[in-house]
Amino acid sequence: MTRFLVYSRRFALYRGFNTLYMTSPATRFLMVALLPLVWILLANVAPLAQMVEISFRDTYPLQPGEEGSYSLQHYAGFFEKPLYFRAFLRSFVFATLVTFATLVVVFPVAFYISKAAPKSQRARLLLLVVAPFWVSEIIRSFAWIVMLANRGAVNSFFGWFGMPGVPYELLYNNFSLSIGVIYLASLYMLLPLYSAIERIDDNLLEAAANLGASTRRRITRIILPLSLPGIVAGCTLVFLLTVGLFAMPVLLGGPSNTLFPAIIAQIFHKAGASWPQGSAYSILLTIAALIYVGLFIALAGRRGRGAKP
């Protein structure tokens, strides 16, 4: 490496880079900032701006020679189509319920790993729960199809015990979808909860116990309020993940309960002038989701401040 550097010093490019870098703070800044700023503009800002622009167009892509015209028709149309509007509401209700369910399911796990388990085991237990994180959404969906199908693992397990009425209809409904989504989302809930609960001072819990607080009281008066930042972060992550989920609802959900991302994909894949409509609906989804999450964070923040003495 050193040898390579010494060798490359002979070249004008190397010296040029150094001289340029040393000329002035402005050029130095430009050399660092040029690539990032171009990237941010092209990759983060431009596609979204473009999408907003297209959502107001009547048609896109334009035919050669066609003059584009703008209107609010796609936004207005959304509220006139109960099919789409209902899917939109369903997505928000579903994401809210799943977020809450994930919180309830994961909270005891996070508490156990961060406080209740023997200290020497905590790191290992966390690793165990984090391990399946890198299995993709599609493979997880596949796994739950194999689990819940009529001739899947769960039904054959029940049949083995001679349960009446086997096989149960477990797949392709809201039940299978919820199970799968909670499965997918639990890690996004676990990590923020874990780090929030872990930070709670053990002395607080001990003091409360010494002063005679019951377990339930310690949970509701100390652990829950102090882990509120983790709860808010986890719920935000899980909600944003769930509300935009596309593949798993198609694979695990029922045909009659289409969620909004699937509707957007449908509109987008149709031929013809549906890009503006798809863009408008995407923007509605994004804005609604961000406002919803923002309200939640604001509300939880006020609660959190109110809880402190």
Next chain:
Amino acid sequence: MHLQRLVLPTYFWLFVLYLFTPLMVIAVMGFRDSNFVAFPINKWTTDWYHEILFDRDIQSSLWLSLRIAVVSTAISIVVGLPTAFLVARTKGVLRGALISILLLPAFLPVIVSAISLRIFAGKIGLETGMLAIALGHAVASMPFVVIMVLTRIDSMNRNLVDAAQNLGADPIIVLTRIVLPYLSPALFGAFLFSMLLSFEDFVRSFFLGGFDQTFPVLLYSRLRFGFDPGLAAVSTIVLIATTCLGLFAERILRGRRARSSQQKKGSPTND
């Protein structure tokens, strides 16, 4: 204390069961000697594993996913490194604004991000296919790369750079001999993280893809239109590989965190 002794551990292990049973079941299914995915399994075979290794579609989809992962990771690191430098130099409101624009792709609903990129690719005349997917994945992994490298930069001692400069090192020497070696754990972690994110991504590949399918897209279409235990076999191989890589990345990043907290405390910790 029933709660701590009995209820919580039981609940925890039930949760672990919930996490791992589906993965075990899919691994077992890959050995079923039949054309259908179903239980019970009466005859076992390893034929599916042989067959899957020679399935042209699966081979080429895995290969495509791998190439896309490499290209998108290269892009996200080449752009992410100077971006982290840039953020580290800015302060106050500007830093906050920069970080929120940078993190934007991570907070958008994935489908919205994917569609906006698809429309933009059409606008600038980028054909759907490998390059478009790789760029889309780079957009998605950039926030993570920047944040990982940035936390490492923030923990770096400025004196190192000043000392090198005083001893006559030029900017390139400082970068390659001081800064990059110091950042290497974060860079390596970001590399693995970005590879995995790209390899697992479905939605962006689905919208930005051309005729050739990446592995998740192929899996998705097979799951919708008929599948056999062979698909369970290849899924098992992929999930084992990604889990091992993921745990490896986690170890590297955790090692870094442990070390940097040691440096802050100035004394070795004993756990």
